[in-house]
Amino acid sequence: MKHSFLTLVAASALLWSCTSQNATANATKDEVNVTLDLVNVNNDKVKVVAKPAKITSTTIIYQVPRIIPGTYAIADYGRYIEDFKAYDKSGNALSVSKTDVNSWKIENANQLDKVEYLVNDTFDSEEGGAFDENSKTIFSPAGTNILAGENFLLNLCGFVGYFDNQKDFQYNLTIDHSANLVGTTALTDQDASANKDFFKIPRYADVVDNPIMYAKPDIGTFTVDGMEVDLHVYSPRNKELNAKKLLPELQKMMTAQKKFLGDINHTKKYAILAYITSMQKDDARGLGALEHNNSTTATFADEMKVDELIHVISHEFFHTLTPLNVHSKEIHYFDFNQPKMSQHLWMYEGFTEYFANLFQVKQGLIDEKKFFALMADKVHNSKTMYQDDLSFTEMSKNVLDPTVKKQYPNVYEKGALMAMCLDIIIREKSNGEKGVRDVMGELSKIYGPNRPFDDADLIPEFTKITYPEVGEFLQSHVVKGVPVDYNQYLSKVGVENATVKVPVNLALLVDNTRYVRIDANRNVFINALDGKNEFIKAIGFQDGDQIIEFEGKKIDGGNLNSVFMPIYKLQEGKPFAAKVMRNGKEVDLKGNVKLNYVDGPGFVISNPAKESLKNKWLK
Template sequence: MKTIKLFFTLAFFTTTALAQSHNHSYQYTIDLLNIQDDQVTVSFSPPKNKLEQGKFVIPKMVPGYYDAMNFGQYISDFSAFDKTGKKILTERLDQNSWMVHDLKNVAKISYQVADGWDSLQQNTRGAKSAASTFIQDSVFVINYNSLAGYFQEMNNLPYKINIKKNKDFYASSALNYILKNDSTDIFSVKNYRELVDAPVLYCIPDTTWIKVGNAEILISFYNKEERHYSKKIADELETILKNQQSYLGGKLPVDKYAFLIYYESSKENGLMGDGLEHAQSTVCLYNSSSINYLPNALISVASHEFFHIVTPLNIHSKEIENYDFLNPTLSKHLWLYEGMTEYATIHMPIKQKMISLKEFARKIEEKTHGMEAFDNKLSFTNLSKNAVERQDQYMNFYQKGALLGLCLDIKLRELSDGKIGTQELVQRLMKKYGKGKYFNDDALFDEIAAMTFPKIRTFFTDYMEGGDPIPLKECLAKVGFEYDETTKKINLINNPNAQQLALRKAWINQ
């Protein structure tokens, strides 16, 4: 999608093209130095225009989350001024939008932004990895969807962002931040979508770079107490990423990637992890009673988010390519975006011989237990379209969705004498739809059938469009596993036949 090309474009953009586009871009200033009441002051001059009025939007939703998060809720004191400093009339239309009158004469707009979470343990609604937090003198986790917006009438223009910050703070991001002076960073993007796609972690740096294949990977870590931990995480991640690389056919589809990891210790037992994927970075938030849980937790959250570089970031429908931040239309294919991503996350470790058959069987059992909490008769394509309304069922994409990925993988292997599984399917889809191309939501199942086997179409009709019970027992039997539907236990069959062994070998390399 937006890989190396994006990077070169950006580097070029900051040095040359920006000067010419000065009047045709949003020029933002974000002040991280003077925080008051936990609020950051943001101001910008709009692009040159001839508009009588304009509708300013802060996202209701962002790609990757299927729930209305209403980032406008964090905005207050929204004011517009002309070049003499005189106020110009603005009206708040709803939680996420404002009408700005006499827009052609507006020289500056300013507002205050409150943070979305002070602590990961706070039980506030909405996923924190899409919101921002400001802890003066320590750390800023910034998702631009909660700090910057756009005018609907001018929604595909460049941004130039100035950030005033503590001189000891370093900006960890997939973008190139340029030091303008001691306490100001600047960077540019070609449009709002790119801005939202590149979060930043600002703090005294604890960073490690590693190289995996062609990709330069930044690991940036923040914890209040532990300030030298990125190296340890980088060692863990390097193993995971190298295995992900071979799983993805030997080459990572990115040249630069940033893991922005924020960790908070808590008194409560256990671990909480939340992550949001982007084209060239991911924000991972963790909280646990001991930092020792962290390396292990990485394999699920960071690995899942990184696999998203395949889908939806490289393979997606029109609904995602032309994302509407105020009223998005959702795609039918969350089974692909979240289900298949989660399936790759559990399938990769066994395929790459990182875990034992027993451990793999336990992983599948966790998913079968997980899906019991949901209504498994619902059509997955309908559920996907209505994910915002059906938040009660949404998490099943990570449970039943992953298991449907597993069944699809085995069915494809069976039809192809072991040669084609979901890994190969995804490669074919990336070839056809990667880098700025998109598929038609209604045509995807037929396309997959055309590029693999016509027979596989019924799998989608029965289990994705329809709500037939998942054929897990039948599929696992084909690869020599016994699934007891009453106890939900999964065990190896005692005397598997040659066919079962061959299919298992093709499927998980064991």
């Protein structure tokens, strides 16, 4: 899972594979047949029919997930299911009672032929941040969307459940849809018709692990090192945010990632499902992505920049290393309704976020200065926004506790920084010949997708294949929560912290000075104030200008994303266009971005004698 601007995300769904047969037929001994009807959608609800394999017991429970792997928050997908009914082969109703929010008990189960129910989508009811302490909102990339004739985002955990003792049976999934909508997924469709898809899926965990998005085809495809990548974009408002525009940067990024991972990655097909949200009340509000073994679901705002999208997606792809190849039994045998959380979230998310930054500098996508600036931001964020002396293994085990989950986003900050320190230790001890990526490759061979580890065994095994100093770091900082002196480790590669000039992320907010104001009618004006804002001067804004457009996009003072996203993390020297109302006339403004800089924490190269080890680390 990855968080993005103004919102949190979170993800790492780790599950398994794919297979099928027509769901209208009776289920065989070891098969569950499920049908989703995306054609006859009434009142924004999808009908689901599930037919179990043979049942011999007199009662059985049908459940949908309370939580799915990698989201680290209770979802209770059963909240979105209604009109649940069970029938025998003659069409007679069987007695059903709801035992909890996600479970239905069916009587006379040995006569059961099928269950039927309606599913509402989650996007229509999001309120607040998904990772707020008492939030009940499902993180958008783990959610569902039902928009008849337009878009269906199917995180299947929100539609398909499981019968007692049948989670490991083959699922035959049939989806009826209109011919103008194309479904994109990492699964293989075994029905050639234009309005029906049919998937054979080995077990329920794989159902959850394979999201599908149906929309009109805005699709791009490329192959890199034997891996097919499919990108499907649903962007109903911003037509400039499309597969054609995203594909070049995506291909460049994933080519570099595959090179970085080398022979560790064996993915053959990868699907990226990008849903572009309006951020309005009846739409997704959580920005970011949730990864699966062979795919990513992502929700982004209309105003998101291409590089923001690409970074979030790159984070998710690195989850093909961990937890796909290296994960615990808590994840491999995940209990969707009574979960026991793994204590190694620090690795699943922290290492993934570190790799998402490290590969960019190693593959020449960013320079060292940019990499150090990214790490310095993480140091600042981890120390000012989160508890710095918290045990990460304890936090991971207890992440579902509402008082603990607010610390969860620190895995993207301190988790990544601890991965950096481990990388430096390993480089130093191996004379630069080995890094943390190599260690993860070794762990992938020891474990792999189908051999999970015991939680208690990971740190001893990690230490065994590295060095005692690595074990000491893990015990001190990961297990005990002792704050890290990052200088101690960065000095090994000739780097130290220092006060440096850092760019301001929001061009119209500098050192708590706001250079923009919004009136009661939601009109947005430039407030030049002291004349010191370099961005304002470079583009040619004047005090009192009413902003009509940034970069061709309308500005709405009631939607802060439309105001601030276009001026978030701009690049020095890049062209920027705006339209303002000045003295009753529309005026077009153009200029090259000049950033505002303030003093802030950073890293600088202080010991050139250590350059050789630094280069082996970063190059």
